[in-house]
Amino acid sequence: MNKKLLFSALFLCASASAFAQDRKVIDNIVKEVNENSQLEKLAHELLDVVGPRLVGSPQMKQANDWAVKKYSDWGISAKNEKWGEWAGWERGITHIDLISPRVRTLEGTQLAWSPSTNGKAINAEAIILPEITDSVSFQKWLPNVKGKIVLISMNQLSGRPEKNWEEFATKDLFEKFKKEKAEAAKTWAASLAKTGLTAKTLPVALENAGAVAVVINNWSQGFGVDKIFGANTTKVPTLDLSVEDYGLVYRLALNGDKPKLKIEADSKKLGAVPTFNTIAEIKGTQKPNEYVMLSAHFDSWDGASGATDNGSGTILMMEAMRILKKIYPNPKRTILVGHWGSEEQGLNGSRAFVEDHPEIVGNLQALFNQDNGTGRVVNIGGQGFAKSKDYITRWLAAVPDTIKNQIKTSFPGTPGAGGSDFASFVAAGALGYSLSSTSWDYGTYTWHTNRDSYDKLVFDEIRSNVILAAIMVYMASEDPEKTSTEKAKDLPVNERTGKPSTWPVQTKSNRKGGL
Template identity: 65%
Template sequence: MKKISLLLFGLLLTSNLVIAQENEVIENIMEEAEENSHLEELAHELLDKVGPRLVGTPQMNNAHDWAVEKFRSWDISAEKQKWGEWRGWERGITHIDMVHPRVQSLAGRQLAWSPSTGKKGVTAEVIVLPEVEDSIAFQKWLPSVKGKMVMISMNQPTGRPDYNWEEFATEASFKKMKEEREKQSDAWRSNMEKTGYNHRTLPGALEKAGAAGIVSSNWSRGFGANKVFGASTKKIPVVDLNLEDYGMLYRLAESGSKPQIKVVAESKENGMVPTFNTIAEIKGTEKPEEYIILSAHFDSWDGATGATDNGTGTIVMMEAARILKKMYPNPKRTILVGLWGSEEQGLNGSRAFVEDNPQIVENIQAVFNQDNGTGRVVRISGNGFLHSYDYLGSWLDKVPDTISQHIETNFPGSPGRGGSDYASFVAAGAPAFNLSALNWSYWNYTWHTNLDTYDKIVFDDVRNNVILTAVLAYMASEDPEKTSREQIKLRNHPRTGEPQEWPEPRSPTRKGGVDED
């Protein structure tokens, strides 16, 4: 009995020591995150100094170099890992000005990978697409675009977001506006179909017909916000104008005023350039061949500086790694930080990592990914791993209540099939979890827009996400058990009734931005 009592006492003492150690590390993580945060500094350096991070640009490469240097300054080993190559392109000075019937500078920007105008620029009359009966009629009209700037987007009937109408308009007025907008949108889509082209193929047809350039406006249904993506032309410039200036030009063209604009867009082609992921490592001490991965895509579109897509996710993972290195320098398992390239073109960086590192993927304990904006994390799904509640739930129990109280969980959930880099790991059968955040008007105002800048970051929420990520990584590292990869049995598809299957791994685009031979 005495031996049994001593054994029980020893076990109890050991258990209490483990709990005390856990509490101390978690308290230290919280204190460091709140009292010695580097988030504002990281955001300033990444967003204001390095700037947007379009794949294939010098800024993307500068960002990788900056991250490697920053990790090393924290005594965390890091390197750029090449996974492919991309069309090299560099944005230059852009000016867009109306020069007739009066002079006015216009708010807009050259689209990514748009051909350059050279220093002299291009001056031309602006015309709009005609209403046509069929593709034959459109082909007859096409020669008239020669030497002209062609507007290819619908002129929006209002520049006020729906929430603004809903607040101030009468119910009848709001209803009338929506009905008229829907009718106009239907007519625009129908007319586009009649041309025989769509928004992807039309620019090439206009270029072939001799257009001097293309003008678009991809409004994001928010004040001053436009979606900004890439150009598909080979020789002529493509610019996107804010709704207000686009509408003015459109009305002038429709009324017969023959407006002219001058576009100077001094971009530069840099040939094929290497593309990278930044990988940082805190080596494990007891199980170094098992891995926790802190995941965020590093690239962005370049209409702005990519603050919430995905500067915030990037600085969360970097700050969590900094704090873990300081407060938990000898993790049991290896902690990797993956800052992926070219997520925006199809999860290419993370897919390449999964494809190139099967031994790491096979031994992943957990992946924690953050992408969608500046808000505090409010949703986590088990992503279809049958026993995810057993381990992820127990880790979440250790997260401070001030943070975990906001989080809804869905266990076991269903496998994510895209949208962000966690899906690359889920497809390979590795337990990967997306830390989904509050909206903060993400879709209208910052997702891929010209407004995705430093000032949109809510640092209190981002700090919450740092603590959440660091605690989850700590608990995943300390867990004596390896996480289960057993998958749920997927139900039949609700629409088709066909059996659903677990997503399959997909290979990345290793040579991008060019037509491959």
């Protein structure tokens, strides 16, 4: 046999052996997911027992410590890595009651970082922000808020979602409703602008003028859902009422019925507290200084339990790591997972990691991030990297058809400038990919809402995502090639500007939030 034929035979033999190894590992990953899933247990412990994970809260640190313990139990090295400090705050019990002209317990809660009522109940009349003609008229009205609870959001024309109107109303009635709703929103926005203040500065002006509480309704345009973000007041509580109860109190005030509310809102300010990323590692055996990463933010808003934003991504990545450690304990490259803090305030944990670990970022084979809900992955883009198609296509080929065939890819794609933590790596020129999921009405019903709880998770969809993520990591780790970070020369046109997309600028992490 000549040398050429010998080389070909050896190459084919090696290829066949590698294929057999790949097939065995992949089959075992699928088997472990389908027969020994830990997702429900992880979700219960994280979402029901620990609960929401607001940056700076005791629950965030509890979650960090829980994850480190879990990884340790699985034989995986893990640590909490400090990246900054944040204004510490702990949520307490909120009670909001209508006590006149009738009695009703209202559905609502204080916003994150809201001041406390300090163990005492506020009993006061609720008034509404009137229609403002100019800043002078607003200043003349402002003394009226002293000793009052002030409602500062628009009262919705209907607490029914547009989908509900569209399904049941006649076409003419639906169009009439949409027009009236748009006009009401425009009028309200114009009135607010005439105060000379913004939605952020108005509550501060009201508390400085003597208001005893500020009440909003940040309706999420669906049945029973409100967005729960942070308070702007520093002396009096800010609370969100459901669209139904806000409307009730608003109409009573509008019609001169002088509604009185009783409010108890317990919370604690904890000063500056350290903030952490949780990092776990399975050390590589052949190329330990090259890295494949799993990624999901750990923090959440705290209107509910942070289940789909981003408990689902968190347990996905933890389960993938558990399975990889069991099935593929000696990877070719080092496998890392990053559970990031303070994503919700601007990707701060992942941006800090990128700043603090150039040795990892510069030797990153690929990072896979999942954030947008509980659904199966349906989109993967190339993030503007010229050679992404070569790698992603090759790695996806190993994924079962039932999962792979539902995924739409786009290459070279547009580099992510924000939205989730993969963008922190893309901005630094590293291959960060988003595993983007189908909606399950994420934007309306669970994203940052008071309904983002365990029961909204669709575990079979998450299991599919675990299979996908674990196989992609395995294939990236085993790939004989080091991936290329070459940027595409012709990026897609930005739909908003009509101009070619530009590479995002790396942004510094905010390491002292709310202080």
